[in-house]
Amino acid sequence: MSKTYQEMIGRADLNDLDAILTVANPDNEGDHHGVPSVFDSRFTWDYDKGARPALTKLYEKAKGAQWNGETDLPWETDVDPEKLAAITQVAFGMQGMDLAGTPFAAWGDKEWLEFGVETQNWTLSQFLHGEQGALLCTARIVETVPWIDAKYYASTQVMDEARHVEVFAKYLNTKLSGHYPVNAHLGMLLDDILRDSRWDMTYLGMQIMVEGLALAAFGYLYQLTDEPLLKKLLRYVMSDEARHVAFGVLSLKEVYEDMTSAEIRERQEFTFEAAVRMRDRFLQQEVWERMGVDAKVAIPLAQQSPYRAEFQRMLFTKIVPNCKKLGLLDAADGWLRQRFTELGVIEFETMVDTGEEYESLDVITSAPAEIDA
Numbered sequence: 198m199s200k201t202y203q204e205m206i207g208r209a210d211l212n213d214l215d216a217i218l219t220v221a222n223p224d225n226e227g228d229h230h231g232v233p234s235v236f237d238s239r240f241t242w243d244y245d246k247g248a249r250p251a252l253t254k255l256y257e258k259a260k261g262a263q264w265n266g267e268t269d270l271p272w273e274t275d276v277d278p279e280k281l282a283a284i285t286q287v288a289f290g291m292q293g294m295d296l297a298g299t300p301f302a303a304w305g306d307k308e309w310l311e312f313g314v315e316t317q318n319w320t321l322s323q324f325l326h327g328e329q330g331a332l333l334c335t336a337r338i339v340e341t342v343p344w345i346d347a348k349y350y351a352s353t354q355v356m357d358e359a360r361h362v363e364v365f366a367k368y369l370n371t372k373l374s375g376h377y378p379v380n381a382h383l384g385m386l387l388d389d390i391l392r393d394s395r396w397d398m399t400y401l402g403m404q405i406m407v408e409g410l411a412l413a414a415f416g417y418l419y420q421l422t423d424e425p426l427l428k429k430l431l432r433y434v435m436s437d438e439a440r441h442v443a444f445g446v447l448s449l450k451e452v453y454e455d456m457t458s459a460e461i462r463e464r465q466e467f468t469f470e471a472a473v474r475m476r477d478r479f480l481q482q483e484v485w486e487r488m489g490v491d492a493k494v495a496i497p498l499a500q501q502s503p504y505r506a507e508f509q510r511m512l513f514t515k516i517v518p519n520c521k522k523l524g525l526l527d528a529a530d531g532w533l534r535q536r537f538t539e540l541g542v543i544e545f546e547t548m549v550d551t552g553e554e555y556e557s558l559d560v561i562t563s564a565p566a567e568i569d570a
């Protein structure tokens with residue numbers, strides 16, 4: 198028996214803006230946030246390394262690909278947050294639209310610049326919170342996954358994620374002009390992933406969905422920015438993220454082969470829920486609030502921007518081919534294919550999956566000129 202949209206995403210209509218905007222962070226949460234969960238920490242007594250050669254290869258690669266966020270990035274770079282904001286203005290703005298009669302008609306260069314700066318702070322803040330989610334999820338996988346090769350690999354990812362949290366926090370603190378708390382939709386997704394006791398769900402939520410989206414988003418910003426510190430930071434993080442997404446694809450491929458169709462269907466539904474949460478988060482409701490514009494008015498307008506539409510679709514360029522590789526698209530009569538069609542992202546199914554692509558993104562084997570370019 199399949200779940201309804203109401204049961205999966207808390208609303209019957211995918212695009213119900215009122216329902217989307219009622220999701221908010223609790224007030225006065227303080228400096229910590231606990232997610233209760235009960236799960237098995239698993240020992241394995243099978244120490245035979247190499248039973249899963251693809252994971253062993255990834256582990257060996259990761260050992261040689263560690264970098265130091267303090268010493269390998271040019272932190273001495275002067276960053277002008279207003280100049281940098283030109284990128285987020287393109288991805289999130291409303292260039293070329295007729296805004297007469299809307300709250301944006303009164304906006305001049307000053308307001309649009311402020312919007313770009315706020316969006317930049319918001320974007321990097323969400324990356325930071327997502328990275329911490331990855332740190333927690335991957336530490337969880339070390340404990341719960343039953344295979345020694347996966348425990349080995351996941352332990353390297355824990356170090357990678359600590360480094361990512363460290364460099365995004367440092368960039369926000371020393372180069373940008375403000376922080377945002379975690380977006381409520383992203384926070385809800387991270388909580389859902391951590392609350393689930395099944396180890397394969399941690400992989401699906403984090404390695405396939407959150408990190409698949411991050412890999413695409415980092416790649417987009419990397420292409421657009423010419424700020425040398427951010428560019429190098431993103432390129433180094435992408436190199437790690439590609440391994441992480443590959444870790445998810447290579448591990449789940451084996452797990453899903455032995456699942457019943459009911460179990461697979463549950464994974465499809467979780468994938469859809471995660472996709473919707475991540476799409477909702479990019480409506481950036483907190484930024485509209487900070488800019489003093491009613492999100493209910495701003496979002497339907499912003500959604501008409503072809504630049505924003507393109508950016509939102511592009512975020513799924515890694516997720517869709519990876520779901521296809523895992524067999525999630527077409528199982529259960531193509532249920533997830535229909536959902537991705539509804540989200541307007543099915544066309545990415547023919548792109549290369551990350552299980553194949555990760556080696557080409559490695560910064561250690563790439564020519565330095567390409568990294569700094």
Ligand SMILES: [Fe+2]
Pocket residue numbers: 328331357358361438
């Ligand atoms: Fe990361």
Ligand SMILES: [Fe+2]
Pocket residue numbers: 331358408437438441
């Ligand atoms: Fe990652």
